[in-house]
Amino acid sequence: MNTVITINQLTRTFKETVAVDNLSLEVHAGEIFGFLGHNGAGKTTTVRLLNGVIEPTSGSMRVLGFDPQVDGPALRARTGVLTETPSMDERLTAWDNLSIYADLYGVLKAAVKPRVQELLAEFDLADRAQEKVSGYSKGMKQRLALARALLHKPELIFLDEATSGLDPVSAHHVNGLIERMARREGCTVFMCTHNLVEAQRLCDRVAILEHGRLVALGTPTELTRQYVRRLDVEIEVAEGQTEAALKILRGLPQLVLGEPAQPNGALVVTVNKRESIPDMLASMVQNHVRVYRMAPQEANLEQVYFTLHEEKDGVQ
């Protein structure tokens, strides 16, 4: 598997503040890599470092084979960045914004017009291409900014909170584009976000950052298995057997944590690990409870994130 980003013990400080703290990780070609963390966790600083826009305090990195500090311009010709704010020239039209940046990114002169037209159509902005960006909605500005980041067909794209502040329809549209870029066009996506549902759905692997430090790295499934130690299981039993089921569950303190809940008539129990589920089922069957359904509710990144956050708070 080709590695497009290699970060080795990267640290960046701003006076006394450590924005990125001894970060080491790799990003592989063609994957959607989620970079998660709360505001101020060091995500934007890392993107700036990886593009040679700021210098590291210590550590090293290679991006697409380049050292960002030495070969910044050559590297940036092959990366696209969607910044946290759309960063568009609002006094210019969408067309001007894109055509000027096409020149800046070295798009072939003959290809500038068709490429700008193609992207404006793709992002549903063609009808308003000659309007000043100041009149655009936030979603339109964000789509235009994404179009700008894709002008030169980058191999690696950095998205810093790509759907932040967008309405659900616009966010869905942007997420669809991100997925298509990676799955069909083979582009590697480095996605900074604190939208954990989005990360869960889109990302092949994620890194979780806390105060500039890497606290978890892996696929969403790996991380949920590794960090989420509690699992909710929804149980459906035959009519009239709920009390019997509750009695059995209360008698399994080594498997079942706390008191079973009964939201909307269904039984929900929390178990300490996935492996407890067959044992719980066996107990109920042995006690002649007819179980129609036993559905573990899959843990998600949100739970991982909060588990890690609680652990951190616990340490502090």
Add this chain to the structure above:
Amino acid sequence: MNARAMFAIARKDLKVVSQNKNVLVPIIIIMVVFFVVIPWLAGLMPTLINVAGSKMDGIEAMLARMPAGMQQEFTGYSLSQKITVLFLVYMMLPLFLLLPVMVASLFAADSFAGEKERKTLEALLYTPTSDRELLIAKVLSGWLAAIAVGWGGFVLYAINVNAAAWSQMRHIFFPNAMWLALIIWVIPALSGLGVAMIVLFSARAQGFQDANQLGGIAVLPIVGLFYAQVAGAMFFNTTIVLLMGLVIWLLTWLLIWLGSRSFRRNRLLGA
């Protein structure tokens, strides 16, 4: 050097600034005052002085203090013609120098500091331009604007000066060699110096107004030249103008060279 990218940045800046009333309105006011109002007032000055019945002894004394070479230029002129030439050709020269510095200051202040204010800078920093290209592109946009206003203003001034003074002079007397040297040689140099100075300051300033403050300081030496001439301490001639241009070109080159060695895009983000 990536010339296409640099011209793209200059094109972007010129387009953005041309939409900015904070920049355009002062430039239009300056152009109207300098190139239309002042020539006409000066052209009418001898008539107004005569109407008011003032004595011209002071002006004659000032003309007498001028270097011999300059006095030759006034040979054959009547006193009112001398006043017209003195004011429109000699006194206005240092004031004309103010113009590129002021335009450069307005444009250059809007460069990095304006981009910071509008939150458009970060996207620019992620483009495949080197630090040096970024700096030169920013200088280029202000420089082109200042030269365009300087040269355009000169044409406007020449037309108005000759028209306003026609009743006195009865021939086209402007521009002379000294003014041509000023326009071709000094204005581009001075524009470059003004822009380079303010762009470098703009890179560290937080906003347009901060950066624009420096423009006020940058014009002080030129105001000094104006007063030196009014006081008779020095008078411009073609040689002085050419030498002044040479010194300014050297200073401009030195400033850009030093600036491009120290300029780093990471400092623009306050890093």
